[in-house]
Amino acid sequence: MRESSSTSYHVFLSFRGEDTRTNFTSHLVMALQQKCVNVFIDDKLERGEQISESLFRSIEGALISIVILSENYASSSWCLDELVKIIECKKSKDQKVLPIFYYVDPSTIRKQTETFGEALAKHQAEFKTKIQIWREALTTAANLSGWHLRPRYGRNEADFIQDIVKQVLWNYDVFLSFRGEDTRSNFTNHLELALRQKGVNVFIDDKLNRGEQISDSLFRSIEGAMISIVIFSENYVSSS
The missing domain is CATH 3.40.50.10140 (Toll/interleukin-1 receptor homology (TIR) domain)
Structure with missing residues (x-):
């Protein structure tokens, strides 16, 4: 075997x-x-x-x-x-x-x-x-x-x-990690739209509120992604 x-x-x-x-x-x-x-x-x-x-x-x-x-x-x-x-x-x-x-x-x-x-x-x-x-x-x-x-x-x-x-x-194309206040309404939004238009399944976590813990299901989404795209912006590391 x-x-x-x-x-x-x-x-x-x-x-x-x-x-x-x-x-x-x-x-x-x-x-x-x-x-x-x-x-x-x-x-x-x-x-x-x-x-x-x-x-x-x-x-x-x-x-x-x-x-x-x-x-x-x-x-x-x-x-x-x-x-x-x-x-x-x-x-x-x-x-x-x-x-x-x-x-x-x-x-x-x-x-x-x-x-x-x-x-x-x-x-x-x-x-x-x-x-x-x-x-x-x-x-x-x-x-x-x-x-x-x-x-x-x-x-x-x-x-x-x-x-x-x-x-x-x-089930697992792309996981998108980004700092919402920096890029959500511009670059990240445009990137997500462009990927989806090409039939790419994008996981984008924009529902987590300040102070909340990341769930196991979100970690599984990261583990399940074929590709992770990390958008390093000015305030990225200010988010725990």
């Missing part, structure tokens, strides 16, 4: 290798990397191996988790363990989770019927204590807004991949 000394990734990708590794997943990874998105893809875990703590840390360190829910996803116990951790991070860290329903209906996952029901039934004997939490994670994922690839839909996978890449990039 590939590991890294860093546990901070833009995107953690959870997928069932036998379903999508050589086609959809590899194309998605390439498209993301071409946009300089740092992707963690766990393609070295062998059947029967336990998921390591370093992999769980990679999930925790990711800004976004993309879950490719394909026909045989639930047949993998480690895919299900990954999904549980991803849902935990969504709840505890407000991590963005983007499901891709890869030629499966969300209702099939939600109700755990067809291949999903069959897979869970096979897991029952060996993983009795995990079945319920796996079911809950699958239901939560199925209820999230995402992409549904289906036969005869009229769009090819390449179009869907471009939409997914755009959604990922939309």
Whole structure:
């Protein structure tokens, strides 16, 4: 299994290798990397191996988790363990989770019927204590807004991949740090407008009042930005 000394990734990708590794997943990874998105893809875990703590840390360190829910996803116990951790991070860290329903209906996952029901039934004997939490994670994922690839839909996978890449990039383009009294009504305002006109998602914190503490969500916005622009003006350092 590939590991890294860093546990901070833009995107953690959870997928069932036998379903999508050589086609959809590899194309998605390439498209993301071409946009300089740092992707963690766990393609070295062998059947029967336990998921390591370093992999769980990679999930925790990711800004976004993309879950490719394909026909045989639930047949993998480690895919299900990954999904549980991803849902935990969504709840505890407000991590963005983007499901891709890869030629499966969300209702099939939600109700755990067809291949999903069959897979869970096979897991029952060996993983009795995990079945319920796996079911809950699958239901939560199925209820999230995402992409549904289906036969005869009229769009090819390449179009869907471009939409997914755009959604990922939309989450963290630019964080703008500035001293409001110096530049808010002129330079900063014009820069923000110019960036947005080019489709760049700008986080601009102009709602924090004097004396208020910076929130954890604002720090997460800084961590999530691909680029931070700092406008050093005359009174910048007068603001704590």
